[in-house]
Amino acid sequence: MKKTTIRRATEKDIPQIFDLIVELAIYEKAKHEVAITPEQMVIDGFGENPAYGAIVAEQGDTIIGFSLFYIRYSTWKGRCLYLEDFLVNEEYRGEGIGKLLFEATILEAKRQNTNMMTWQVLDWNIPAIKFYEKWEATLDSEWINGKFYQDYLDNYKVRFLDKLEQNKVLLD
Template identity: 65%
Template sequence: MDFTIRKATQEDLPEVLALVTELAVYEKAGHEVTITLEELEKDGFGETPLYWIILAENDNGILGMSFYYIRYSTWKGRCLYLEDIVVKEEHRGQKIGKVLFEETIKAAKEMNAKLMTWQVLDWNEPAINFYKKFNAELDGEWINGKLRF
């Protein structure tokens, strides 16, 4: 399949939100998506962008995305955090995710990040196997914490 890679624009955000929702449904948490288009616009395309998106597309539209931002480690310094990588279900298995992941690695290197990190659900075998192909370290030691506001 032929497709191209590009940075997202503000006009892409409705489709980005649809991809976010598709991933949340796949992860059995569709009800957790509460972000609005207005928030995405302000946070990603305002004066100080908080995130960036790489898109894969062809003539039929957007096929998938990598959504990332900078986090800071007191041990390492600047890091890239991959929030989401998702390819529409009907386009999986066509190397789109691989290219998006490689482009995200490239973005991490361009910003002089010391690490690229992400999370994967322990039951998501396809994703775990995907990351293993890159010789990624998958750490089962740390427990995730969060507070809801």
């Protein structure tokens, strides 16, 4: 096994991280949902107010895995690290790289003084579920996810402008 380095991601890593994101989206049968670009990821993650952080697993000059996360706030728990994506390239699985990357993410949650680390896993992704069970993670099947996509958000104010004005909702 080659030497694996676990480190914080830099702007230069984004093209390879993006490729892994697409790989994950294909695995999750959702490639069509990837709307972000590597250029936007650089702006969002390395600008004045970064929206996320990332840790990479690297062998030589190749990023073979990553975790991408951000801090969110729970009204019940306070500061939480939300693990948005976690992936080790398929050909490198079974070598302990996922363990190292996950440990680094847990340490980041501690470094950020969070009270909880949380993530989602698809109910059919049995290898990932087994991975998290090895960590004795609490897997909660009780919650149903809700979301609005960009087209809904873009059109919301237009569709409900009269209602907003009548109720004196100030958004601008």
